[in-house]
Amino acid sequence: MRKISSFFSAALVLAFFGFGQKAVAQGMTFPYTEGFEGSIPDTWAIQDADGDTWSWLHSATGTYQTAHTGTGMAASFSWSGGHSLNPDNWLISPDITGATKMRYFVSVNDLYPNEHYAVMVRVAGQEEFTVLFSETLSKGRAQSEWYERSVDLPAGAMQIAFRHYNCSGQNYLRLDDVEFTNGSGPVNLNPVQNLSGTMDGNGRVVLTWDAPALAKAAAHDGSRYADCLAVLFDDVTFGGEHTGKAGYSYTVYRDGLEVAGSLTATTYIEENVTGSHEYCVEVQYAAGTSPQECVTLSPGSVESIFVPKPYTLTIVGNAIIVACQGEAMIYDMNGRRLAADREVVVYEAQTGIYAVMIVVDGKSYVEKVAVK
Numbered sequence: 001m002r003k004i005s006s007f008f009s010a011a012l013v014l015a016f017f018g019f020g021q022k023a024v025a026q027g028m029t030f031p032y033t034e035g036f037e038g039s040i041p042d043t044w045a046i047q048d049a050d051g052d053t054w055s056w057l058h059s060a061t062g063t064y065q066t067a068h069t070g071t072g073m074a075a076s077f078s079w080s081g082g083h084s085l086n087p088d089n090w091l092i093s094p095d096i097t098g099a100t101k102m103r104y105f106v107s108v109n110d111l112y113p114n115e116h117y118a119v120m121v122r123v124a125g126q127e128e129f130t131v132l133f134s135e136t137l138s139k140g141r142a143q144s145e146w147y148e149r150s151v152d153l154p155a156g157a158m159q160i161a162f163r164h165y166n167c168s169g170q171n172y173l174r175l176d177d178v179e180f181t182n183g184s185g186p187v188n189l190n191p192v193q194n195l196s197g198t199m200d201g202n203g204r205v206v207l208t209w210d211a212p213a214l215a216k217a218a219a220h221d222g223s224r225y226a227d228c229l230a231v232l233f234d235d236v237t238f239g240g241e242h243t244g245k246a247g248y249s250y251t252v253y254r255d256g257l258e259v260a261g262s263l264t265a266t267t268y269i270e271e272n273v274t275g276s277h278e279y280c281v282e283v284q285y286a287a288g289t290s291p292q293e294c295v296t297l298s299p300g301s302v303e304s305i306f307v308p309k310p311y312t313l314t315i316v317g318n319a320i321i322v323a324c325q326g327e328a329m330i331y332d333m334n335g336r337r338l339a340a341d342r343e344v345v346v347y348e349a350q351t352g353i354y355a356v357m358i359v360v361d362g363k364s365y366v367e368k369v370a371v372k
Contacts, residue, residue, distance in 0.1 A: 030099060033179040037072040040091070047090035049165075054080070056091040056164075059174065068105040068146045068176035075174045076164040078115060084169035090120075091175070093160040097124070099180035100153050102160060105146040108137050109171035110366050111331060111355050116166040117173055124156040132160075136167070145364070146176065150190065152247065191290040192250065192266075192281050199297040203273040207252065209266050212283050212290065253280040253292070274299075310360045313367055320347045320369060326360035 118134035190212035276298035311324035
């Protein structure tokens with residue numbers, strides 16, 4: 001995917017409210033979802049804090065971008081028209097008093113994914129916003145893939161702000177389907193991520209996994225700008241209740257029977273196991289139980305939930321060779337497409353770093369390769 005420029009006028013970009021001004025939704029009831037269809041509503045405030053005339057704007061489904069639902073979304077850029085931007089752009093919600101959870105979807109350019117943003121909150125009795133959650137997106141995906149995020153809101157939350165900042169020269173951040181709930185709406189019960197397991201010849205089983213989405217914020221090195229291009233948001237939702245310091249625990253099952261519960265660590269070890277077994281892990285929330293993630297293990301096995309990649313990528317001399325049952329494209333680090341074809345692509349490269357995108361059955365994969 002190439003970098004996308006924004007051609008919207010400064011007049012649209014600069015239609016913003018000051019930080020102190022409150023945008024209020026009339027008669028908000030929960031669950032409340034904003035999908036940014038047609039425009040960014042007047043009840044949402046836009047602030048161009050860096051003063052470069054670029055800020056949050058409405059964007060629509062097109063050749064290089066797809067909304068999470070519908071055709072509209074909000075977008076902020078860290079690169080456009082061949083120039084790097086240093087965004088400090090705020091998108092501020094209406095009054096969301098009573099909401100206890102928020103869910104939303106973010107998307108970035110798959111080749112330039114390192115957009116940094118924060119979810120800021122303003123509570124009753126305060127004029128300042130404080131950071132509730134922040135992350136630098138780092139895993140390249142096709143833009144049509146969206147990251148789902150869910151956060152608990154503190155007591156007295158009145159407004160939420162999406163702040164796109166601390167990044168430059170990436171591309172865009174898109175936001176869609178922002179949803180606020182107060183316990184009466186749908187609750188996110190995210191499963192564990194990246195479950196994998198091993199079982200050695202002595203019957204020692206080791207399961208490892210990552211915490212569910214949004215259980216932890218990405219670390220930030222404190223630099224003024226991380227590598228980023230742009231961040232997109234869509235479909236944001238608020239709601240929920242909290243269940244302790246972590247808000248959840250883990251339960252492990254073997255062949256459908258519980259073998260461990262109330263775990264807080266992301267590792268489970270079992271000794272002296274014989275034969276093949278299916279292990280599943282689920283997350284226990286106060287509001288319910290997540291879907292299970294499972295692996296099947298036998299003595300001497302290593303298994304994970306990851307699906308093998310449907311392509312091969314090799315470097316022979318200076319040649320980058322891609323084979324797949326789909327389409328492959330090779331880019332330089334400036335986003336220029338150097339080669340593209342179906343099934344097989346061979347490109348004689350100079351010394352440097354290249355990005356390879358492969359699209360198979362509608363799914364996109366991105367690899368970074370070095371030619372020495």
